[in-house]
Amino acid sequence: MDLERARKLAVDAVQAAGLLLLDGVSDGFGVHAKGSAGDVVTDLDLASEKVLVERILTAYPEHAVIAEESGLLGAAQAEWTWLVDPLDGTNNVAIGLPAYVIGLALCRSGRPVLGVVHDPVTRQTWSALRGRGAISSSGVRLAPPSRAMPHGPLLAWTQGYAVTRDDATVLSLKATLELRSRRMLQLWAPLLSWVMLARGDIDGMVGYRAEAVDLPAGALIAQEAGIEIRALDGSPFDESVTATAEDRSFVAAHPATLPVLLELVGSGLSR
Structure with missing residues (x-):
């Protein structure tokens, strides 16, 4: 499997889909429950x-695809599986x-090996291959520094649908994080939060029972940029x-910052 070829296909696919989204947002679209x-x-x-799945299965008909809206497509029980979050x-x-x-995201036997995220608004793309680092579309390597947090960390929060x-764990955790962080962002777009973490725009990210489709791509990009991810208990x-879903709860941050976040999360869980 040529992963660089797979990365190029994925980058081209998300950029094509991004142009479609930009046109659609300006032209009007239907919203359904x-x-x-x-x-x-x-x-x-x-x-x-549709654009993403067609491009993937045309290039790799022997692969499986798990798409957010369409579910499982392609070859069942395949060694290689693509996860598609179209929007x-x-x-x-x-x-x-x-x-x-x-x-x-492209996974081999369930383990992510390729992640790609594209922002249609800024027309920027970020990608990572396992063990080879994370880069922006301009070729800049992502490596966020550790920084002082005199007023607490700037965090992002995500949770599953x-x-x-009234989830008691969520209420306790969020109350603690909002009280002791500088800001806590809830963007409704966790992949965007992962990219912000990988770039160093924010200090950490906390997830509770995150969605399976959008987690691997962003998490791999962040990990390859130097971010460490742990379960809520460390x-x-x-x-x-x-x-x-229970195992998809996490704390993610620069290794130097992670102990601070784990302490915050721990105090929230013990309330």
């Missing part, structure tokens, strides 16, 4: 997913907020795409 929890899907999600930030798009990205508003993080 998705599930019973108030989530939505747009015509743009479906159109972007991360759908709710933002639906209300006219230009904060959304596209994500692709199935998490209820134990090793299970990065397999087959991990349960």
Whole structure:
């Protein structure tokens, strides 16, 4: 498997889908209810997913694809599986907020080896290959520095769609993090948060039962930039795409910052 070829295909695919999204946002699109929890899907999600899936399966018909809207496609039980998030930030798009990205991840036997995230608004793309670092579309290597946090860390928060508003763990954790951080961002686009962490724009990220489709691409980019990811209790993080929702809770930060975040999370969990 030529992973550089796969990266080029993925980058070309997300950039093509990004142009489609930009045109669609300006031309108008339909918004439809998705599930019973108030989530939505747009015509743009479906159109972007079609572009991405067609390009992947044309190049790799022997691969499997798990797409956010279409589910499992391609070859079942394949060694190689693509995860497709055609529009991360759908709710933002639906209300006219230009904060959304596209994500692709390629996994071998359940372990992410390639991650790509594209921002159609800024037309920037970030990608990573396992063991080879993370880069921007201009070729700049991502390596966020550790920095002082005299007023607390600047954090991003993400949680899975199935998490209820009255979840006791979430209420306790968020209350602690909001009290003791400088800011806590909730962008509704976790892949964008991962990129911000990999670039050094924010100090850390906390996730609770994160979604399986959009987690691997961003997490791999952050890891390859030098970010460390742990489970909420500080134990090793299970990065397999087959991990349960409970195992997809995490704390991510620069290694020098991580102990501070783990202490914050620990105090929130013990409340």
